[in-house]
Amino acid sequence: MSRIAAPKAAPVSKRDPRTGVVQSQDDVCPVCKSARYMNPSLRFLVNPECYHKMCESCVDRIFSHGPAACPIKGCGRTLRKHRFREQTFEDIKVEREVDIRKKVGATFNRREEDFETLLAFNDYLNDVEDITFNLINGIDLEETNKKFEAYTRAHGKEIEENAQMAVQERQSFSAAQKLERQQARERREAARREEEEEKREVEENRRDVLNRLASGADAETVAKEGQRVQLKKRMDRQAATERQRQLQAAEDTQSERNGRFIIKGLRTKQKPEPEAPVDPFGGLRLVDSYFTLQDDYIWEGIQEASKDIKQTAGGYDVRDYAHRSLVAAFSGLGVFVADEMTQRGQLAQNDCAVSESVGFKDAEMISAS
Amino acid sequence: MATSPALDVPPEPPSKRRKTSQDPPSRNESPDIGTVPSSLPAVADLAEQLDDLERKKYVKGQKLGSGQYADVFSAHLVSDPSKLVAIKKIKVGPEVKEFGISYDSLREIRFLQELDHPNIIKLHAVFSTKNQNLNLVLEHLPQGDLLKLIQDTASITYTAADIKAWMLMLMRATHFCHAHGILHRDIKPNNLLLAADGSVKLADFGLARAMADPFQHMTYNTITIWYRPPELFFQAQHYGGAVDVWSCGCVFAELISREVLFRAWPETEINMVKLICEKVGTPMEENWPGVSKLRGYVTPTDIVPLKPKEQWFAAFRAVGEVGVDLLIKMLTLDPRERLTAEGVLRHEYWTSDPRPSKLRDLPRKGGGEKAMGQDLTQRGGELPRGDTGRADRVARKIDFGAGR
Secondary structure: OOOOOOOOOOOEEEEEEOOEEEEEEEOOOOOOOOOOOOOOOOEEOOOOOOOOOOOOOHHHEEEEEEEOOOOOOOOOOOOOOHEEOOOOOOOOOHHHHHHHHHHHHOOOOOOOHHHHOHHHHHHHHHHHHHHHHHHHHHHOHHHHHHHHHHHHHOHHHHHHHHHHHHHHHHHHHHHHHHHHHHHHHHHHHHHHHHHHHHHHHHHHHHHHHHHHEEEEEEEHHHOOOOHHHHHHHHHHHHHHHHHHHHHHHHHHHHHHHHHHOOOOOOOOOOOOOOOOOOOOOOOOOOOOOOOOOOOOOHHHHHHHHOOOHEEEEOOOHHHHHHHHHHHHOOOOOOOOOOHHHHOOOOOOOOHHHHHHHHHHHHHHHHHHO | OOOOOOOOOOOHHHHHHHHHHHHHHHHHHHHOOOOOOHHHHHHHHHHHHHHHHHHHEEEEEEEEEEEEOOOEEEEEEEOOOOOOEEEEOOOOOHHHHOOOOOHHHHHHHHHHHHOOOOOOOOOOOOOOOOEEEEEEEEEEEOOHHHHHHHHHOOOOOHHHHHHHHHHHHHHHHHHHHHOOEEEEOOOOOOHEOOOOOEEEOOOOOOOOOEOOOOOOOOOOOOHHHHHOOOHHOOOOOOOOHHHHHHHHHHHHHHHHHOOOOOOOOOOHHHHHHHHHHHHHOOOOOOOOHHHHHOOOOOOOOOOOOOOHHHHHHHOHHHHHHHHHHHHHHHHHOOOOOOOOOOHHHHHOOOOOOOOOOOHHHHOOOOOOHHHHHHHHHOOOOOOOOOOOOOOOOOOOOOOOOOHO
């Protein structure tokens, strides 16, 4: 027995350059049994309905004329052609899980900023993960689907808003990246130009010196002169770059003001809290706790006044009077100053009950008399 | 007191007249009475001391306004100069010797002491200075009043949402008064002051009174004439909160169209009745059962039918259909049909679009401190000064009808 395990007759395999899925010469379409060996351009497609693999030509053949049942034995689910797509992951289970996660993620797209605390956000993520896990593994499928749909229905607007926000963010991010790339290219270009310029100048200077030497000048002074000129030019250049830099800084701040400058890592603006509905009473609640106002009271003062057209035609309402009288009669009931002074905080329950019952009795008496 | 438009409050016994100073001195008085007569001046001193204590809490500043009836000063707390107040000093006229303190100021103190609401001016304290001068320490409202906002058409614009916010604050204040059995009886734009934060504060309770018992007469000669409801022109002596709701309706219409709704000129009652007939409809038995039984009812010669809803809408479309519906219900002729203050607050107008503006978005600049000073010096029931221009120079007509 050899100590080195003989490599198995590894199938000649390579990765698809586009999708990264490993392709093997042995791949066989489970429907038509055509192999890659015979047909090198064989492409496999899956439908997220059942994830059964079949070749492109089979898909064309079976589903071109509208929805049909899956040809794999024992499946028979109705599939549509437009849902077929190329597999991204080699493992079909992973493919399915990613699909489910995409779907769940598109619905449960809340952000951390939506939550008051990190804990709340984490709880939410945990719930979402529970749903996802159930969907992937087929646990309580019915219930989970119901929950999912209920959430979609209840929060449709927010889901859309968050999705839009994500799109916007992606767009602004890619725009920022594009801008950055362009700036970098411009900077490189400028540096290259500058270098060339410098080279050219040095060359020119050298030629100048040579020319002067050729015309018979003193070698030492010419060399010195050349050096001075070069130095001066370099100084000039430095000043120029300095100026350029300042200009650039000014431009930067300018563009920042114009809004072209984008700062990364900013939080998206907090959405204003939905306002509470208007309360016309401004929180004022006037409740009669000790009596209920009757429509009519049998007391001649009230009776006569309510029959006197001179009083009622002017808008005088005896019910106002009755109400006021009752309020006056019961005002102060249930308020025990001494008790409140001694045991503020824990109001004696019994006293309250007693006073309440007294109040009710009195109210009945008045309305009956 | 012949000039006072309201004479319905029975003169109080002299012993009550001095009640305006705080209670504690009177309570301290009782044990001392039996002892030595020489202690009496000491008791008076104690009252004076308490008064002094209150008075010395404030530093009086510049005079903001001066009227026939009162002066208003700006002031601040000694302990905290940033806490501003307005001090209304009621002037002592010759009638004080005879009648004591005027009813207007008594009413103002009596009701403001009781009412504590964000949209009603606060009365912080009352003290007297030498020779029984009354000083009311009121909330400082530096943004002027609604009238100045309404009249300043050149530089101030406001929206339907602003109108809704102001009206909501006004109606809350009115409802609060009515729920506590108090009729304000002088609601008009220059009694609606604006606080620093832009909120409306109902002020000037000089004509207010508690709701009456059955058979108790109230005066019909109250409320500034342009804002007076028809039942008062017909001399009804028994009325309820509906009179204030009519005034609120007038303010509502004035806020929308930026001019007084019933601007009778000259401002006589007969002209007012004519205007109301013209703009709302002629009050008759059909639309107001029992109106002909009222004392001042005059059988109309030419009858104007009730104005249809479309015409109201054409004139006040700025507040939308719901707003116009509310306006019509607030300006209903029959006070029994008119909405109560609570009914107004229950109307769907408040909860419909647009939402009332936030306080910070409301326009202010209603004339500033000076306007507050001017408003607070006014006596109840007076038409705003300097408003009509001519009004100041025309001699007031003597109203013979009121004396009956």
